Amino acid sequence: MGRAFGMGLSWLKLGRGSASVCCVGAIAGVTAYFLISDRWISSRRELAIAERQDKANPHRSLLIGGRYVNPFDSWRDKTLWDFVRWLLTRTSGNGLPADRSQLERDLPLATPHYPLLQHLAGQLRKDGMDGSNGLEDYLDYPAMADIDREAAVTATWIGQSTCFVQMEGLNVLTDPIFKRRTVFSWLGPERLRPAPCHLSDLPHPDIVLVSHNHFDHLDVDVVKALGNSVTWYVPLGLRQWFARQGIYRVKEMDWWQEVEHTTADGRKFQIVSTPTQHWSGRTGLDSNASLWSSFLVRGSHASVFHCGDTGYCPAFKRIGQLYGPVSLAILPIGSYEPRWYMCHQHINPDDAVRIHRDLGARKSIGVHWGTFMMSDEHYLAPPRELAAAAAKHGLKEDEFVAPQIGRTNLYTF
Secondary structure (H helix, E strand, O other), X not given: OHHHHHHHHHHHHOOOOOHHHHHHHHHHHHHXXXXXXXXXXXXXXXXXXXXXXXXXXXXXXXXXXXXXXXXOOOOOOOOHHHHHHHHHHOOOOOOOOOOHHHHHHHOOOOOOXXXXXXXXXXXXXXXXXXXXXXXXXXXXXXXXXXXXXXXXXXXXXXXXXXXXXXXXXXXXXXXXXXXXXXXXXXXXXXXXXXXXXXXXXXXXXXXXXXXXXXXXXXXXXXXXXXXXXXXXXXXXOOHHHHHHOOOOOEEEEOXXXXXXXXXXXXXXXXXXXXXXXXXXXXOOOOOOOOOOOEEEEEOOOOEEEEOOOOEXXXXXXXXXXXXXXXXXXXXXXXXXXXXXXXXXXXXXXXXXXXXXXXXXXXXXXXXXXXXXXOOOOOOOHHHHHHHHHHHHOOOOOOOEEOOOOOOEEEEEO
């Protein structure tokens, strides 16, 4: 990087231009540096993939030149021209209605089942409220006394890939973001609907799973709010970012790495970091400096798979072979159009059903839609296309669904 800026600064030293020319030269130098670096990394990636074909497990993380790359033939690096072409050909609006009330009807918010969450967590709300408002959404649920804390699994979708999951006494938060916009209060895509609750409304998490560091999957406000009161499970390369926030209770994991997590009351769970096909970065200068992962949490009776973002790749069949069948899979179903640009980094609903089957998942919920619009599909297309894909692949009616934002889904495995 220093050499790249030096290419621009050398213009002044040689007396060939003004400060403005120096800036242009520096930008040109940085651009040239990244283009050459990207090409070199791509060629090395192709060689590494070829060398791994005969290995027992070719789907291991791959670091080249200080940057992580996808070790899959199904991946294709995007060029600057690809990005410009997408911007120039983007459709507008995503079908979003001008009438806000129509959006509220199309994407209604549910109230989380606070009494059930408290019961399974063995906690009481700090404000003394029982959270009974909104329980009309759960009239079909069994009485609290009839719900076995050891057998029940809940998943409450907060929006995007943020879920609050409970299993066997463990409280899990995934890819946390509660804010109105992705980056700052004034910058980034805005939520179509507000978050259905505040972080403080939920039982305190024991662990947080972070699939990668994109702004819509890692909210610094949540990181600072939870701090070192939870254990953060993150991909390789992210510990340093957390340390800059003053957070040190961080477990950095490589693909296929298994870690035992023990709760305060002695319960043991296995946390497994598994591959996905994606990328990372929060600024233009840290692209792929950290890894991206999915996670599997395994208890005595059930397992929950948190995918994060991904394109479809052969690693999911391998995950299913090693750790399936999975009790509950949390899979993305949005941000997938146009396919020529998004297919390598974001699955569509049909791909999600394929992953559901690869994992041998008993139940799956579709997330990463209806929250922040960052692609071109209609805002209601993901659940519709998921229903069509599930029917095409012969899934049962409730086997893989797109949940209502805020609703606490209850399972017994």
